[in-house]
Amino acid sequence: MSSIQFGSLFYLVMLAVFIGGTLVVSYRGRRGTMFQHAAIWGLILLGTVAAIGLWGDIRHTVVPVQRVQNGVIEVPRSNDGHYYLTAEINGTPIRMIVDTGATDMVLRHEDAEKAGIDLNGLRYFGSAKTANGAVRIAPVTLDSVTLGPVTDEGFRAFVSEGEMPGSLMGMTYLQQFSRMSFENGALVLER
Structure with missing residues (x-):
């Protein structure tokens, strides 16, 4: 692994820790709500990835x-x-x-x-x-x-x-x- 790749990986891990920590602190005592919001964002991300992956097929059905x-x-x-x-x-x-x-x-x-x-x-x-x-x-x-x-x-x-x-x-x-x-x-x- 090159130093640039290692730096990028370190940055992403630190960003994930920061965002995760912020979410845990802000949802303290409301774990059910936190998991519900996480599931919603996960589905939005999954839907976006699926739409991008299937865009070629979708486009042919939408094109007049x-x-x-x-x-x-x-x-x-x-x-x-x-x-x-x-x-x-x-x-x-x-x-x-x-x-x-x-x-x-x-x-x-x-x-x-x-x-x-x-x-x-x-x-x-x-x-x-x-x-x-x-x-x-x-x-x-x-x-x-x-x-x-x-x-x-x-x-x-x-x-x-x-x-x-x-x-x-x-x-x-x-x-x-x-x-x-x-x-x-x-x-x-x-x-």
């Missing part, structure tokens, strides 16, 4: 998700200001960022692999301009793209060679909807 009603797809705006939708690419659900500034649908490597695209057979001869600079892209033809009640077959998309925060749903796909609007904080798509 897309809805389909009467053939209309509503995609709520996320807390970060983006619209995220889940489309089935070749039968596999892929979470995508709606990007009205992107021309094409662009899949990141991980999502293309999940959708069953052979990454070894791709030829990166195109390029796309992104916020992070130019990246090479490879054209692919997707067997199917399903979004809500709509399925398109033989859809042309691209796989990015560079790192991306998520796959992009660009305008070539979105323009296939007869209506695309932003209403009450949601992207509304209808064919």
